Amino acid sequence: MWEAATGKLLKDFTRPGVTFCAARGGKGGRGNARFATATHQAPRRADPGQAGEERQLRLELKLLADVGIIGFPNSGKSTLISKISAARPKIAAYPFTTLVPQLGIVSFGDHSSFVIADIPGIIQGAHEGAGLGLKFLRHVERTSLLLHLLDLSAPPPRDPIADYETLNRELALFNAALSRKPQVVALNKTDLPEAREKLPRVRAYFRRFSREVFPISALTGEGLRMLLGALVAGLPKKNPEGKDS
Secondary structure, X not given: OEEOOOOOEOOOOOOOOOOOOOOOXXXXXXXXXXXXXXXXXXXXXXXXXOOOOOOOEEOOOOOOEEEEEEOOOOOOHHHHHHHHOOOOOOOOOOOOOOOOOEEEEEEEOOOEEEEEEEOOOOOOOHHXXXXXXXXXXXXXXXXXXXXXXXXXXXXXXXXXXHXXXXXXXXXXXXXXXXXXXXXXXXXXXXXXXHHHHHHHHHHHHHHOOOOOEEEOOOOOOOOHHHHHHHHHHHOOOEOOOXXXX
16 A cells, blocks of 8 residues: 555555554544433534545555466466366467466365466566566565466477576566565476477576476376475465464
C-alpha cells in the first residue's frame, strides 16, 4: 500500500491477519435520541460528527506462493502446473497464452504440500515493462523458491542457455534480491528429439558451476517425481505456526 501523492510505502502485507489503519475516522456525532430523558422525550438538540481523514492510496496485489515457475513464453509452464496440481490453465501454442498467474496446490509424498504459481512468460526487457513484464515480475517477489523452466526444443535463434542468462538478468535488473532467490532448474520437453540433442551441451554448461538440473517432460510426466522432490527439499522448513523457520 502506497501514498498515491508521494509514492511512500505505507504498509507491506506479507502475513495473514495483519492490519493497518490507513485513515482515521472522524469523531462520531450524537443524535437527538442521545439527549432524551424521562421528562424530555423529544429533545431538539443534536451534535454533528467531525469529518475523518481522506487519503488517496495505491494498492498492489502480489501472489503469495511457495514456488514460482518462471520461463520464456511457451516453455511449458502451464502444462507443468496442470500435471502436478489441480490447476487447469489455458494451454495453447502461442506466446502469452497465460495472461494472469495461475495457482495450484502440489501434494508430494504423505505430508508435503506447497503452493505453486505459474508466472506468465517473461521476455527480454521485462524489467522495463516489455511484454507486461513489470506486472508479472512483481508476483515473483513473493515466492520462496523459483522453478526456472527451460524449453530445450525451441528453434534458433532461441537457445536454452541464452534464455537462462537473459531471464536471470531481467530478474536482477528488476530487483537485485530476485537474483539471489534459490532456484531449481528444469530442462523441459525432453520427449522431443531436438531437445534430446541439446541436452548434453546444456548439462555441461550447468556442470561448470555445479548446478544440478532436472530433465523433464511436462507433457508425458517423465522426471517430474525427482523434480518435485527437489522443490520440497529446497523450500524453507515451516514451524508449527506455519511460518518459515
